[in-house]
Amino acid sequence: MERKVNLFLIGAMRAGTTSLVELLSRHPDIYVPPIKEPNYFTEDLPKELYSPPKNFSIDHYFEKDFPKKRLHIAHIQRKEHYEKLYSGARNEKYLLDASTAYLYAPGVAKRIYEYNPEAKIIVLLRDPWERMLSHIYMDYGLGRTKEPLDEILNRQLDSHNANNASWFDYVSMSLYHSKIEEFQYLFSNVKVLSLKELTTNPENVLNKLAIDFALDSFKDRGLMKLNMSQAKSPLNGIHQKYQKHFKSYLRKIFGSKLRQLVFNKMIEFQRQENDISDKFKKEFEIIFSKDELICESRTI
Numbered sequence: 274m275e276r277k278v279n280l281f282l283i284g285a286m287r288a289g290t291t292s293l294v295e296l297l298s299r300h301p302d303i304y305v306p307p308i309k310e311p312n313y314f315t316e317d318l319p320k321e322l323y324s325p326p327k328n329f330s331i332d333h334y335f336e337k338d339f340p341k342k343r344l345h346i347a348h349i350q351r352k353e354h355y356e357k358l359y360s361g362a363r364n365e366k367y368l369l370d371a372s373t374a375y376l377y378a379p380g381v382a383k384r385i386y387e388y389n390p391e392a393k394i395i396v397l398l399r400d401p402w403e404r405m406l407s408h409i410y411m412d413y414g415l416g417r418t419k420e421p422l423d424e425i426l427n428r429q430l431d432s433h434n435a436n437n438a439s440w441f442d443y444v445s446m447s448l449y450h451s452k453i454e455e456f457q458y459l460f461s462n463v464k465v466l467s468l469k470e471l472t473t474n475p476e477n478v479l480n481k482l483a484i485d486f487a488l489d490s491f492k493d494r495g496l497m498k499l500n501m502s503q504a505k506s507p508l509n510g511i512h513q514k515y516q517k518h519f520k521s522y523l524r525k526i527f528g529s530k531l532r533q534l535v536f537n538k539m540i541e542f543q544r545q546e547n548d549i550s551d552k553f554k555k556e557f558e559i560i561f562s563k564d565e566l567i568c569e570s571r572t573i
Contacts, residue, residue, distance in 0.1 A: 277389040280367040284376030287407040288399035289468045294371045302488050304365035306358045310346040310372040313355045314384045318348045319441050377440045382455040394460050398568045399468040401447035401561035408443050449564045
């Protein structure tokens with residue numbers, strides 16, 4: 274009988290999910306597949322969130338590179354590929370899918386429920402303002418956007434106020450409460466975690482999860498040695514963040530001149546962030562007020 278994926282870490286994007294997956298992967302009863310974010314239940318994954326290399330083929334990946342080559346993200350659309358992704362699992366109690374687009378993309382909650390109504394759901398949240406800036410920062414550093422920050426924020430405000438924002442807009446992906454309610458309506462076990470608590474007390478968060486998921490404790494498994502600072506705001510210590518998050522990746526695909534260009538863009542973004550007007554901050558504070566409360570009050 275086919276085993277069903279039964280543990281979903283659905284977001285939020287830029288909220289430390291990669292660090293949490295690393296922690297969860299060290300438990301012997303949790304299987305993490307070679308693709309962290311398979312996005313199988315996302316019908317349409319926009320290029321703003323996923324732009325595969327020009328010559329990338331998911332068929333070729335499963336024929337030649339699976340399971341040795343690990344990918345951060347892909348868009349699996351065939352059932353046989355999704356099943357094969359978990360073919361390396363043995364007797365683990367949980368099979369994990371950690372696709373952060375699931376929290377936002379339309380219809381995902383219903384599709385996961387139809388696939389496995391007994392699945393357990395984890396949501397990891399970050400302060401919505403910090404999450405949005407981190408998202409823009411990432412796109413800016415990788416060259417996905419070249420607009421000045423104030424123009425990006427103005428456009429985001431206009432789209433939000435006109436009620437025509439896409440689900441993958443920067444603002445939309447920091448609006449959590451209605452999306453979480455969709456999952457809570459369908460699933461009996463939805464755990465909402467705070468990045469703030471995870472970075473300050475990961476042992477406490479993980480052991481609460483262990484109790485709720487009927488797992489042996491995470492304690493004494495060497496799990497707490499992971500440096501959670503990588504999940505903190507990337508808007509401080511620009512050089513350190515460049516070294517930690519981008520340099521090794523960029524070295525593989527860009528020459529030194531282009532790497533320096535990316536670094537210079539990050540510095541420029543840092544300067545623009547420091548110049549954001551109080552007006553912007555107040556407007557977004559109103560938009561994010563309910564979601565800020567969720568982040569502060571919900572930790573399992």
